[in-house]
Structure formats: C-alpha cells, structure tokens
Amino acid sequence: MSLLMVVLETAVSMFIVTLLAYGLYLYSVKVTKSFSRKTREKVLIYACGEDITEKEALLADRHLFTTIWNEVFKPLYDSLRGKVHTGILNDWFFWMFLALIIAYTIIIVLGGVSG
Amino acid sequence: MTSIVSQALWIYFYITLIGLIAIAVYGIVVRPNLLKKIIALSILGDTANTFIIFLGFRRGGAAVPIIPTIKPTLEELLWFKETAVDPLPQCLVITAIVINMSVTAFLIALAIQLYRLYGTLDVRKAVRLRG
Amino acid sequence: MEIYPPLPPIMIHSLALAPVTAIVSAFAMPLIGLTIKNRKVWDAFALTISTIVFILTGIGYATVRYLGKPFVYLLGGWPPPVGIVYEVDEFAALLGLVSAFIIWLVVIYGVKYFDSNEDGMEWYYTMLLGLEAGVLGCIYTGDVFNVFVLFEVLSITSYGLVAFWNRRGECIEAAIKYSLIGALATTIYFLAVTFIYASLGTLNMADIAAKIRGLFFPVTGEPYGSIALGVGLFLALSIWAFTVEAGVAPNHFRVLDAYQVSPSTVAALLSAVAANVGFYLLARYLITLLSGARAVETIVNAGLLIVLIMGLVSIIVGSFLMIVQSDVNRILAYSSVLNYGYVCLAIGLATPLGIIAALFHMINHAVAKTLIFLTAGVYVKASGTRRLDGMEGVGRYAPITSALMVIAALALAGVPPFNGFVSKLILYEALLEVNLAPLVIIIVLSSALSLLGYLKIIYHAYTKPPMKDYGKVEPPKAMLWPMIILAALCIILGVASPWIYDMFIEPAAHTIFETDKFIEVAYEFAEKLLIGVRI
Numbered sequence: 010m011s012l013l014m015v016v017l018e019t020a021v022s023m024f025i026v027t028l029l030a031y032g033l034y035l036y037s038v039k040v041t042k043s044f045s046r047k048t049r050e051k052v053l054i055y056a057c058g059e060d061i062t063e064k065e066a067l068l069a070d071r072h073l074f075t076t077i078w079n080e081v082f083k084p085l086y087d088s089l090r091g092k093v094h095t096g097i098l099n100d101w102f103f104w105m106f107l108a109l110i111i112a113y114t115i116i117i118v119l120g121g122v123s124g
Numbered sequence: 125m126t127s128i129v130s131q132a133l134w135i136y137f138y139i140t141l142i143g144l145i146a147i148a149v150y151g152i153v154v155r156p157n158l159l160k161k162i163i164a165l166s167i168l169g170d171t172a173n174t175f176i177i178f179l180g181f182r183r184g185g186a187a188v189p190i191i192p193t194i195k196p197t198l199e200e201l202l203w204f205k206e207t208a209v210d211p212l213p214q215c216l217v218i219t220a221i222v223i224n225m226s227v228t229a230f231l232i233a234l235a236i237q238l239y240r241l242y243g244t245l246d247v248r249k250a251v252r253l254r255g
Numbered sequence: 256m257e258i259y260p261p262l263p264p265i266m267i268h269s270l271a272l273a274p275v276t277a278i279v280s281a282f283a284m285p286l287i288g289l290t291i292k293n294r295k296v297w298d299a300f301a302l303t304i305s306t307i308v309f310i311l312t313g314i315g316y317a318t319v320r321y322l323g324k325p326f327v328y329l330l331g332g333w334p335p336p337v338g339i340v341y342e343v344d345e346f347a348a349l350l351g352l353v354s355a356f357i358i359w360l361v362v363i364y365g366v367k368y369f370d371s372n373e374d375g376m377e378w379y380y381t382m383l384l385g386l387e388a389g390v391l392g393c394i395y396t397g398d399v400f401n402v403f404v405l406f407e408v409l410s411i412t413s414y415g416l417v418a419f420w421n422r423r424g425e426c427i428e429a430a431i432k433y434s435l436i437g438a439l440a441t442t443i444y445f446l447a448v449t450f451i452y453a454s455l456g457t458l459n460m461a462d463i464a465a466k467i468r469g470l471f472f473p474v475t476g477e478p479y480g481s482i483a484l485g486v487g488l489f490l491a492l493s494i495w496a497f498t499v500e501a502g503v504a505p506n507h508f509r510v511l512d513a514y515q516v517s518p519s520t521v522a523a524l525l526s527a528v529a530a531n532v533g534f535y536l537l538a539r540y541l542i543t544l545l546s547g548a549r550a551v552e553t554i555v556n557a558g559l560l561i562v563l564i565m566g567l568v569s570i571i572v573g574s575f576l577m578i579v580q581s582d583v584n585r586i587l588a589y590s591s592v593l594n595y596g597y598v599c600l601a602i603g604l605a606t607p608l609g610i611i612a613a614l615f616h617m618i619n620h621a622v623a624k625t626l627i628f629l630t631a632g633v634y635v636k637a638s639g640t641r642r643l644d645g646m647e648g649v650g651r652y653a654p655i656t657s658a659l660m661v662i663a664a665l666a667l668a669g670v671p672p673f674n675g676f677v678s679k680l681i682l683y684e685a686l687l688e689v690n691l692a693p694l695v696i697i698i699v700l701s702s703a704l705s706l707l708g709y710l711k712i713i714y715h716a717y718t719k720p721p722m723k724d725y726g727k728v729e730p731p732k733a734m735l736w737p738m739i740i741l742a743a744l745c746i747i748l749g750v751a752s753p754w755i756y757d758m759f760i761e762p763a764a765h766t767i768f769e770t771d772k773f774i775e776v777a778y779e780f781a782e783k784l785l786i787g788v789r790i
Contacts (some may be wrong), residue, residue, distance in 0.1 A: 013753040015680065020671035079579060089576060094508065096254030098161070098247040098432060101508040102153040105436070105495075108505045109443075112561045113491040120487055120554035152439060161435060169442045176449045213452070216400060220445055223407045227438045230411060234418060234431045241424040252425050253512040255580065 137178065144171040158235045158245040162228060169224040173217045180210035189214075258329070258780070260322060270315035270343050270395055271328045273308050273355070277388035278408070280304040281381050288377025298366045301380040305355070305362045308387060312355040316348040325766070325776045327397065334780040335397070336462045336474045342397025342777060344766040346614065349759060350535055351394045353618050354528045357625050358387050360737040364629055365520040367733045368636070379419055385412035386524065393532045397777065399448055400458045402536065406444060406500070410437045413529055416521040417513045429512035436509045440499035447492035454478060454485025460544060461777030464770050467548040472778065473785040486551045490558045493540060498562075501533025502526075503599050504569035507592045514588035515641070519632025522584060526591040526628065527621035534598050534617055537562060542605055542767050563603025567697070569596030574701035577708040582641050583631050583716075586708050587624070590667060593705055594620045597698065601682050608685035611764040615756070616678035619666070619748060623675060626741040627663035627709075629734075630656050634716050637728040643712065648721025650713070652728035655735060657717050659742045664709035666745040669702045674748035677756075 079086060093104060144167060151164025189211035191204055235245060242250045259267045280300070287300060319326050325344040327335065334340075343351075362383065369376060389409025396402055414437060418430030452458055455466045457475040465472040467482065495506070502510035510530075514522040541562065545555045573593030580586045594616070601613035633656045638646035650657035666673035679702065683695050729735075748755060766772075 012677070012680075012756060016671050016677060016749065016752060019676070019680075023671060075578065082575065085575065086579065089572065090255055090579075093505075094255055094511075094576070096251040096512070098435065099153060099156060101432075101436070104505045105499070105508075106149065106153055108565070109491070109495045112495060113488075115561055116487045116491050116554055116557045119557035119560065120483070120551075158431065158435075165435070165438055165442065168439070169445070172442060172446045172449060175446070176452070179449065179453045212458075216448075216452075219400075219404060223404070224442075227407070227411060227434075227441075230414060231431070231434055231438065234414075234427060234434060237418075237421055238424075238427045238431055241422075241427055250428055252428060253515060255576075255585070 141171055141175055141178075144168075144174075156246050156248050158238070158247060158250075159232075161247075162231050162235065165231070166224060166228050169220065173220055173224075176213045176216055176220075180213035182207070182209050258783075262318065262321075266314055266318040266321075267328070269311045269318065270326060270348070270351075271330065271341055273311040273315060273351070274388045274391040274395065274405075276304060276311065277308050277384045277391065281384035281388060281412075284377055284381040284384060288381075294371065294376055297377050297380055301362055301384065302366070304384060305359045305387065308391070309352075309355040309359040312348070312352045312391065315343065316345075316352045319343055319345050319348040324772050325769075327776050327780055329780065334784040335777040336457055336459045336472060336781055337784060339396070339398045339401050340459070340777070340780075341395045342461060342773070343395050344769070344773065345763040346538075346766045347394045347535065349614070349763040350531060350617070351391050353621060354390050354394070354531065355387065357527050357621055358383070358390075358524065360740060361520050361524055361625065361629075364632075364734050364737045365518075367731050368518070368520055368632060375419070375421075378415070382412045382415040382419075383524070386416065386529070390528055390532055394535055397460045398458055399451060399460060399463065403441065403445055403448055406532075407441050409529060409532060410434075410441055410500070413437070413525055416524070417517045419518060419521060420516075423516070425516045429509075429516045433509045433513045436499060436506075440496040440506075443492050444496035447489045447496065450485045450492070451489040454480055454482045454489075459777065460539070461774045462781075464544045464548075465774045465778070467545060467551055468770075468774075469548075469550070470774065472774075473781045482550060483554060486545065487554050490540075490545070490554060491561075494537065494558055494561055497533040497537045497540075498565055498599070499533075501530045501537070501595055501599070502592060503533075503565050503595050504572045504592060505565075507569065507572070507595070510591065511585060511588045514591065514628075515582060515584045519584075519628050519635065522587070523625040523628035523632075526588070527625040530591070530595060531617050531621060534595075534602060534613065537599075538602050538610060538613065538767055541602070542610065543770050543773055546605060546768075547770060559603050559605050561603075562599050566596045566599030566601075566603055567694070569593065569599060570697060570701050571596075574704040574708075578704055578711065580708075581643050583635065583643055583646070583712055584628075584641050586712060587628055587631060590627075590705055590708060591620075591624060593701060594624070594667070596701075597679070597682060600694065600698075601685060604685055604689060604691075606685055606689060607765065607768060608681065608688055610767050611756075611760055612678055612682040612685050614764045615681060615760050616675075618760075619674040619678045619745075622741055622744050622748065623663050623666040623673075626738055626745065627660060627667060629738050629741070630660035630663060631712070633728065633730050633734070637725050643715040646716050647719040648717070649725050649728060650717035651721055652725045653730070655729060656738070657713075659738045660716075661713060662742045662745055664706075664713060666749070668706035668709055670706075672746070672749045674745050674752070677749055677752040681756075 093100065148164045148168035148171060151167065152161055155161060155164065186209045187207040189208040191200060193200060238250060239245055244250050284300065288297060325342050328341040330339050330341065385408060389405050389412060392405035393402055393409055396405060414430060414434035417433050418426060420426040448458070451463065455463055455478045457463060457466060462472045462475055466478050467486065499506040510525065514526055541555060541558055545551055569592055573589050573596055577586055577589035577593060580589060598613050598616050601609045601616060633653060634646050634649050635641050638649045640646060662673065666675045669675040669679045679698065682698065686692070686694050
C-alpha cells in the first residue's frame with residue numbers, strides 16, 4: 010500500500026532527522042559546558058548590579074524567537090490584532106458583512122446571475 | 125386601473141422589505157447598545173417572516189387554505205387548487221416565530237446578566253476578551 | 256413496515272431514534288433534576304443516554320453500509336416531497352457516528368471534570384443532550400427547512416453551554432457575542448431557505464437536486480422564474496451562515512472567545528462536533544445538491560471559489576495569530592480556526608480526493624482537538640489559570656496527561672505517524688492534482704507555525720521548572736480513560752490509515768458525489784405518493 014509506505018518513510022526520515030538534531034544538540038552542550046557555567050559575576054552583568062536570582066536574569070529562548078518573528082510581521086500583527094480582532098462586536102460585524110457582500114458579488118460576477 | 129394600483133402596492137411592499145432589512149443590518153452593525161442590536165435582530169427575523177408570507181400569496185383572488193368540508197368533492201378540490209394561498213410558508217413562519225421568540229428571550233437574559241457583571245451594555249466598553 | 260427494506264426493526268429505526276432519544280432525554284433532564292437532587296443520578300442518566308445514542312448511530316452506520324445506498328426514513332409516514340424525511344448516506348452516517356462517539360467520551364470526562372459542588376449540572380446535561388440531538392438531526396435530515404430547525408436546536412444549546420459559568424463576566428461576554436452572531440446566522444439561513452423555496456417551490460433536498468437538474472419529481476411541480484437568481488442568493492447566504500457555524504475566517508471571531516472561556520468539555524464539543532456540522536452542510540449543499548447541474552454551474556463554481564478563499568484566509572489568520580497568544584485555550588481556538596481552514600480548502604476543491612481529505616481531516620481534527628482540549632483542561636483545573644505564565648511546570652505533576660498532550664499536539668501539527676499527517680498528505684495530493692502547488696507551501700508553512708504554537712504550551716506546562724507544588728494533578732481514571740482512548744485513536748488512525756482509508760473514508764466521501772442515487776432513493780418513495788394521487 011503506497012500510502013502506508015509514504016507515512017512510514019516520512020516517519021522514519023523525520024525520526025532520523027530528530028535524532029541527528031538531538032545528537033548535535035547534546036554535542037554542543039558537551040562542548041560548551043565549560044563556557045556556559047553560570048557564575049555570580051556573569052549574572053550580575055544583566056542586572057544593574059542589584060541582587061537578583063539567576064532565573065530572573067536569564068532570558069528565555071522563546072523570547073528570542075518570537076520577538077524576531079513579531080518584529081518582522083509587526084505591520085500584519087498590528088492590523089490583525091488592532092483593527093480586526095478588537096473584541097468589539099461592531100468591528101466583527103463589519104468584517105463579517107463585508108465577507109457576505111464580497112461573497113455575493115463574486116457569485117453575481119462569476120456566476121453570471123442577472124439581477 | 126386596479127392592476128396599476130396592485131402593481132404599485134407590490135413595488136411598495138418590496139421596497140419596504142428591503143428598507144427593513146437595511147434598517148436591521150444598520151442596527152446590528154453600527155449601534156453600540158446590545159439591546160438595540162437585539163431589537164434589530166428581531167426586526168430582521170420578522171422581515172424574513174413577512175417575506176416568506178409574501179411568497180405564498182397568490183395575486184388575485186386569494187383564499188384561506190382551508191377545505192370547509194370533511195369529504196370534499198372534485199369541484200371543491202379544484203376551487204381550492206385555483207384560489208388557496210400556499211399554506212407551507214405559514215407553517216414555516218409559525219416555526220420561525222417561536223424560535224425567534226425563544227432566542228430573543230435568551231439573548232435578553234444574557235444581556236441582563238452582562239449588565240449585572242459589567243455595569244454596561246455598550247459593546248465598545250464590555251470588552252475583556254480580545255487579541 | 257413493508258415500505259422499508261427487510262431489516263430488523265432496530266436497524267430501520269436506529270437513525271431516527273438517535274436524535275429523538277437525545278432530545279426527549281434533554282427535556283426529561285430538568286424534570287429529573289427537580290425531583291431527584293442527586294448529582295450521581297444525573298451523571299448516570301446522561302451517561303446512559305449518550306451511550307445509547309452512540310450505539311444507535313453505530314447501528315445506523317451499519318444499516319447504511321449494509322444497504323449500500325442512502326437510507327430514507329419517513330417521519331410520520333409522509334413520503335419525501337410532502338413530509339420531512341431523514342436521508343442518510345454513508346458520509347452523514349459516518350460523521351454522525353464520530354460525533355456521537357466524541358460526545359460520549361466528553362460526557363464521561365465531564366463527570367469528574369466539574370467539581371462536586373458545581374451549580375446547575377442538570378442544565379449542563381440538558382444542553383449537552385440537546386446539542387447531541389441538534390448535531391445528529393442536522394447531519395441526518397433530508398430537508399432544508401428541518402436543517403434550519405435543528406440548526407437552531409444546535410445553536411441555542413451551544414449558547415447555553417458557553418454561558419454555563421454564568422457568574423463569570425468573561426463567560427457571559429463570550430456567550431452574548433457567540434449567541435448574537437449565531438442568531439444572526441440562523442436568521443440569514445432562514446432567508447436563504449426562503450429564496451430556495453421561492454424559486455424551486457420545494458424544501459426537500461432530493462427534490463431540489465432533481466429540480467435544478469431539470470429532472471421530474473412528483474407533486475411539487477415545475478420551478479418558476481429564473482432559478483439562477485434564487486440559487487445564487489441561497490448559496491451566498493447559506494455559505495455565510497454555515498461558515499459562521501463552522502468558524503471559518505472572517506466569521507471566526509465568536510468561536511475564539513467561546514473556546515477560550517467556556518469549560519474544556521464545552522470547548523472540545525464545540526470545536527470537534529458543532530463545527531463539523533457546518534462543513535457537512537457546506538459539502539452537502541455545494542456538491543450533492545448543486546454540483547453538476549448545468550443551469551447553475553457557474554454559480555456553484557463561484558461558491559466553491561468563495562469557500563476556498565475563506566479557507567485560505569482562515570489558514571493564514573489562524574497560523575499567524577496562534578503563536579502570539581498567551582492563553583492556552585486561545586492558542587487551541589486559533590488552532591481550530593487553522594484546521595477549519597484546511598477543511599474548507601479541501602471542500603472548495605470539490606474533487607473526490609478533496610472531499611476525502613476534508614472528511615478525513617474533519618475526523619482527525621475532531622479526535623485530536625478533543626484530546627488536546629481535555630488535557631489542557633486538566634492543566635487549567637490544576638493551576639487555576641488559563642494563562643501560560645501561571646501554569647509553569649504543572650505538566651510534570653501529571654506525566655500521563657502530558658504524554659497524551661504531546662501526542663495530540665504532534666497529531667494536530669501533522670507529524671507522522673499520527674493521524675493529522677495522513678489527512679494533510681491527502682490534502683497535498685488533492686491540491687497537486689488540480690495544479691495548486693503554491694497552496695501546498697502555505698499549508699506546510701502554517702503547519703510548521705502551528706507546531707510552534709503547540710510547543711509553546713508544552714514548553715510552559717512541562718519543560719519549565721515548576722514555580723510551586725501543585726500537589727496531585729493527575730486526573731482520576733474517569734477523566735484519564737477518555738483521553739487515553741482518543742490518543743490511541745490518534746495513533747491508530749495514523750498507522751492504520753491505508754486500511755481506514757479503504758474501508759471507511761473513501762466509500763463515505765464517495766457518496767457525497769452520488770447525486771443520482773440520492774435523488775433516486777427519495778424518488779422511489781415519492782412515486783408511491785404519485786400513484787396514490789392518481790387513484
């Protein structure tokens with residue numbers, strides 16, 4: 010069965026890729042272990058000398074990723090969240106009725122309905 | 125003469141229906157008050173009901189869709205076929221009216237509860253969920 | 256009984272009994288709540304009824320499979336164009352079975368999910384059984400006006416379920432938005448019914464399909480006027496109404512708030528079961544009723560194009576906004592919108608492979624999304640908040656639930672060997688078949704984005720070190736077993752997909768194109784009426 014073969018092939022290849030990526034990650038952890046040990050002095054650089062815990066000083070890696078993403082797509086997010094998904098019923102109804110009007114226009118124009 | 129009058133009446137009717145739909149859509153989309161929105165929604169529902177009643181109407185010589193005798197003769201059946209209005213739209217409207225009534229009651233109950241909890245019925249102010 | 260095929264009575268009546276049992280018990284539930292003030296009795300009643308309905312839908316599916324053609328059930332003994340009938344083909348029967356199965360599991364989960372001192376559980380069960388009746392009725396019925404009535408049953412019960420926690424402000428806010436838009440959608444659908452009745456003079460689905468194709472159908476006479484105008488208005492308005500029910504962009508706003516604040520069981524039901532009704536009706540109307548008729552060919556193609564565009568918009572909006580949310584249920588709500596986009600895209604293709612992809616993805620999404628909403632419900636219940644920042648490390652106290660959540664997330668993101676991958680693969684093939692390769696790239700990218708969204712939940716709830724001791728988070732067995740069953744299904748539907756594809760999905764999806772059979776089965780009944788009139 011071809012579908013089963015495709016599923017299995019993809020599963021195996023993705024599994025191998027995941028294993029490779031994980032091995033690479035483990036290797037990088039092992040190599041950089043001596044550098045990445047957190048000392049008191051290293052932590053203090055992030056804060057202005059005040060006494061904070063290591064946990065507070067560290068930036069989560071998710072912030073690094075999503076910040077880049079959010080900055081790249083800032084105009085899109087501004088318009089999507091600020092103008093469309095406002096939570097106000099009137100704005101929602103505006104977009105929904107716009108969709109209805111566009112749908113009807115498409116049907117009239119492409120469908121060739123007279124009237 | 126009568127045909128012109130009835131023609132004018134029909135046009136007037138259609139214009140009224142379209143106007144009512146426009147009013148209802150305006151109320152739903154633009155008015156910020158939830159109660160106004162609910163009122164506009166019932167106007168829309170009633171317009172739809174009126175419209176379907178219209179479709180069942182027969183121009184010229186319409187009669188109530190009831191056969192008065194228990195065992196009708198052929199003449200009575202033919203008369204019924206020629207004159208009776210379409211009874212099906214009225215059945216649909218009965219169903220739709222009941223449904224609209226219950227939905228409106230439910231919406232009003234929700235609006236009362238929203239007013240109790242938020243202290244406003246303005247949809248521009250009652251916004252905690254967004255994004 | 257000789258009007259039906261020679262079958263045991265339970266097989267003949269099961270399809271009609273399923274929604275009737277649900278709605279009768281829904282009305283009996285408040286009475287039971289008045290007389291017996293015992294939560295356990297209510298739980299047992301709802302559990303029994305949902306089990307019975309699940310078995311009935313299973314028998315109904317077996318009946319339709321056995322007959323090999325759509326099954327027509329006459330309600331009140333009136334033949335098709337005159338009376339309301341149930342006309343169930345394999346597509347509908349399979350979807351009904353899946354819906355009843357999901358509802359059954361959700362009822363089991365809900366028994367322990369709601370606290371023992373939760374107020375108004377009898378009303379929860381009333382609404383839930385009513386929702387089941389609405390869903391099954393909408394799927395089984397063969398009459399466009401009956402669709403309106405059961406659509407209202409489905410809608411008003413879902414409004415009640417969203418407003419279940421009626422002392423929380425945000426629940427009421429979500430409920431009033433949900434219900435106002437839903438009431439508008441049903442009214443618009445009523446207008447659509449008006450137009451189809453005005454131009455064709457009938458409300459029966461088989462009759463509509465026959466009239467549009469210019470075929471003879473007894474009793475209702477010829478269509479009057481230009482059917483193009485009536486069908487065009489009908490199509491525009493009903494597509495809009497069904498996409499509101501299904502939650503496809505730009506009609507998706509209400510489902511986001513509703514899924515976010517309502518109890519996890521309700522969110523699971525709405526996203527997995529109620530939305531499928533919208534897709535089912537879209538496919539039924541656009542393809543079975545209207546496709547292939549020369550008189551309205553261009554109109555139907557325009558309608559399919561609209562559905563396809565809405566699906567694309569939905570995919571883009573869902574995948575982009577999903578990854579920036581900070582509320583676990585809202586992430587899942589956007590993921591629902593994304594998956595609705597896939598289904599809509601598949602329906603818009605209107606090719607056999609497209610419908611197979613749509614049906615398979617509807618089922619896969621229903622299973623996986625129910626599972627992930629239920630697991631998220633465990634986290635939310637334990638940590639007391641829906642915000643990701645407030646549930647750090649809660650997953651470590653519930654290892655089984657976390658493992659199930661990972662399975663659901665991988666299935667939804669389309670990682671092989673789970674089920675979501677298979678349906679997406681079929682969708683790629685369907686898109687390549689009609690030379691829409693650019694859309695494949697959009698789907699792959701949106702899947703990758705959505706995986707980030709699911710990983711965000713797992714990262715916060717499992718990977719991060721716990722902020723506090725959550726105590727015993729692992730749910731009791733009554734909540735765990737439904738989730739384990741769903742997770743097992745996620746794996747089985749993925750690994751055994753070739754077999755399931757051949758056995759269930761392909762024959763079921765094929766029936767949506769068999770308009771001739773659909774008309775013929777109803778015509779056989781209508782013919783009897785014609786003979787009666789002549790005599």
